[in-house]
Amino acid sequence: MVRLELSGVRRTYGDVAALRGIDLGVRDGEFFTLVGPSGCGKTTTLRCIAGLETPDAGAIRFGDTDVSDVPPEARGVGVVFQHYALFPTMTVRENVAYGLRFDPPDGSVDERVAAMLDLVDLAGMGDRDPDELSGGQRQRVALARALAPAPDVLLLDEPLSSLDARLRDRLRLELKRVQRELGVTTVYVTHDQAEALAVSDRLAVVHDGRIAQVGEPEAVYDGPETRFVAEFLGENNCLDGRAVGGETEGSLVRAGETEFAVTGDHRGPVTLCVRPESLDVNASHNQFDARVRDVEFLGDGYRVHFEWNGRDVVARLDDAPTGSVTLGFDPADAVVLER
Template sequence: MELRDETATQAAMVLVKVQNVTKSFGTGDLALKALDDVSLTIKTNEFFTLLGPSGCGKTTLLRLLAGFEHPTSGVILLDNKHVADDPPNKRPVNTVFQSYALFPHMTVEENVAFGLQRLGQRGPKVADQVGAMLRLVRLEALAKRRPDQLSGGQQQRVALARALAPQPRLLLLDEPLSALDLKLRRGMQIELKRIQRETGITFVLVTHDQEEALSMSDRIAVMNHGRVLQLGRPEDIYKRPVSRFVADFIGEANVLPGSLVGFSSAFAAIRPEHVVVSAETGPGQAGLAGRVIDITYLGATTSCAIALADGTVVKTVRGDLPPLALEQAVTCVFPSGALLPLEA
């Protein structure tokens, strides 16, 4: 039996490799370090998300991948080729911007054809590819319209089709859904993931929206202050955050002093859905005593905030809470398996 070369197989799966990349703007004492020794890999046919607050470095990293900026130091490999000094038009990479940047004087199909024509393609091949892209984004019926005759969601789809038409190896998405309303945004999250699966193109999304990242991504890199704090699958990052920042930033989390729950680490985290609240109080009750300071009905669940004796506020969001009233004494129970030790 022929043995498979695992190292070669793993290397073939890696499309992008960022190694010890630093990016500074300015010089001397006024220099701003936007990226600080960042290393990560992005796999072929992966939906990868750079997630973090404004100013964390995610957009700078996206611009480095696109070729709009050059690293101060470090290595960027695409298909195992050094590309750090290659201009954007020499990379098999396209970008969908937040503004969409459609040409207002062109029809939908002309916008989608533009990139192909810039590459020297003409005739039936262009028409076939434009038709395929419009079917992919479900806009074939609107091919003759101009951008000002489209909704925001339709414009976003046109920008996506235009970027996909040349069949790039890597598609970069710079907060493309931020201008859409909530309902459209959620619908486009599903559509983007569908399109990524159907095309097999690697997508890299930049967003500050935690729900967006959790619902769409194969893997997420959580960033802050120019560094990658945690990289992994959405469920791993949500269930096992490594630091207080990640626990706070991804979803909701109760961050408690470690000593309060018997942990040797400085802090421990527990998600609101895991906090159990009992109306039983007094001696013999397992848990920590507190009082209800807020109750919010959310439909399928109820959100409740509880102040513990030391002033720590704990939030629970569950569908099985007992009837509670403001200022009522309660007991909070933290299941041991749901408590997570955190770095400071």
């Protein structure tokens, strides 16, 4: 169990800069997520931590040790890949025991393997071949294999992306339980923002080879610092406008012909962000008329696409409206980003 630190990590492939200077601190025992669109550099970052890629510049520290020049076999990491990467010529037990060949446990190997298989709910499956297992079982074997030598850092690269939705949700909970039980410092890579919000102690949004924002899921969701983060994590209605001084408290944001009241003191060009769930037909503030374009039923409510001033506005509503309605939002629910 160890603290993990990346400073100024860069990696270039030919002319393409994959990492443009990554600075990160992952706390001891934390479940930390790197989330971003494909090609943003999150997997490259993970591979640098594992020692499978060599950064062009920057340092990677496990605790107080600089591991930048340490080969992957000596770093003490456990990695789980998206497509399991189980050794096809070995049984489940041999797969899980593989890392113990190089790092024998204190007790017996058999006991350790049995304990790991028990941990991932695969007790008694040790003699199976990998190709006799379902996708979910394979991924649990991969997890047990990564954890068997008690790594300092657990690295998970899209481990749930190959699985179907229901299984993914269940395995996500299980993963989180195992991680908490062992308290192992964990870096989790995913492109799925909902997964990142659900599972992380803290998360980092990665964008174009850089860290866009780091924080607890609620904090980043409620307080995005850039338009990219605002739109990537969850849905958002973002509108460019100009902030002018307010009367007593807060400010006014002017977009086209309309003015919206917001909290806080803002001046100059800004982007106004309002979450779909913050829009309401009964709101008493910031009202505007919008025309219903599409309605999607989601089970617990509706996602309604409106047209307002020639642009798309999305709202989450309890009832399906028709025709034209008046929408509004609480000034405190809006996020204002300087441009």
